[in-house]
Amino acid sequence: MSRMLNRAALALAIFVLPLSAQAHRAWFLPSATVLSGNDPWLTVDAAISNDLFYFEHMPMRLGDLVVTAPDGSTVAPQNASTGRYRSTFDVQLTQQGTYKVASVSSGLNARYRLGTESKRWRGSAAELPTAIPAGATDVEVSESVRRIETFATLGKPTLRATEPTGVGLEFVPVTHPNDLYAGEEAKFRLLLDGKPAAGLEVEVVPGGIRYRDRLNELKLVTDADGGFAVTWPAPGMYWLSASVRDEAGTIANARRSLTWVATLEVLRP
Amino acid sequence: MRRVVPLALSGVVAAQAGAAELTVSVEIPRLNVAEYHRPYVALWLERKDAGAVGTLAVWYDLKLKDREGEKWLKDLRQWWRRIGRDLALPVDGVTAATRAPGTHKLVFAADRAPLAGLAPGSYELVIEAAREVGGRELLRIPFDWPAAAPSTAAASGEHELGAVSLTVQP
Incomplete structure (x- = not known):
């Protein structure tokens, strides 16, 4: 009896774990995305959760946080703190124009055999040369690169902070990400290492999941130019995500998995 | 922009001078x-299919220290998108203090911005009101410029605005 239960539990665990790992969503939630005035502040929540946009699972760690000001410079977030379910920080908007809030992280995973033993390792590219023992066999290294973003504009929208770096999976606005209105179509592009990311699936999920039964997600595919268009069904916060796997990273013989996530606000016209 | 108390007199003056005006x-x-604050209000002109052409008036809280009132101008969502975010505030003759409940009459002369140099065509007067801890409402009144004959059109708000009318004098 107990053996059967254990087996059932194991089968359930195998079934459930990969699903729940995929279901988690990372996001920023800005206090506002369109701002006016002399000296406003932006407050941003950052979390990893199932439902959008509720902090109910884990805080997003802020170690990879980069806030880019309208002039392209990097500004330091203030009052950062990490609680049980969310992190939060403030950005003082001292310049007119568009700010980008991003968490850009990358890490390596390795699997190898040492004699009869299976081993796993996680770390950075710098640590890789010394991480795997000389006698290791069946070495598999994978690189994962994640970019989580949101945008906020004081005054007139600008594009300096959203210029792509040419590295990884990146979002390039055609329609400005702080000029989005329900019922209107917005156009964006995704680039992979600076080149059009064609044929990628983009998932668009409206926030407020807790109060409805269906996800109501839109699934779009990027065209040959990496472009995709979203006609916003309603005002609110939206979570956008795309991912791709390739072997074009900087680590030799490593598979690379790249994820892009953004929170965009759509206003009522 | 000037505030005209006796409307009849204004009509007489306009007729005598033969000056086009709105x-x-x-x-x-x-x-x-329970908590009332005077609304922020923007009045502007849009050309059909061509977007905003100019602001007639914006009423917001000018008395707060450190220009704190400008922080809430984005709540005039359409005006902010169409015109406001491109302006350096305050704008002389356009920005003004909020106004109390009641009916306010405003006259805009054809020889002053934004009517001066306004190309002939079909336009809309757009009025947007947003109230702190309250709602927001937007009304549009179409008109042709310049008018062939004096004409009046009206619209009515439901919660943040009451009766609004526009008279175009050729």
């Missing part, structure tokens, strides 16, 4: 709410 009457309703 007269706008805006009613700010008196609301029975």
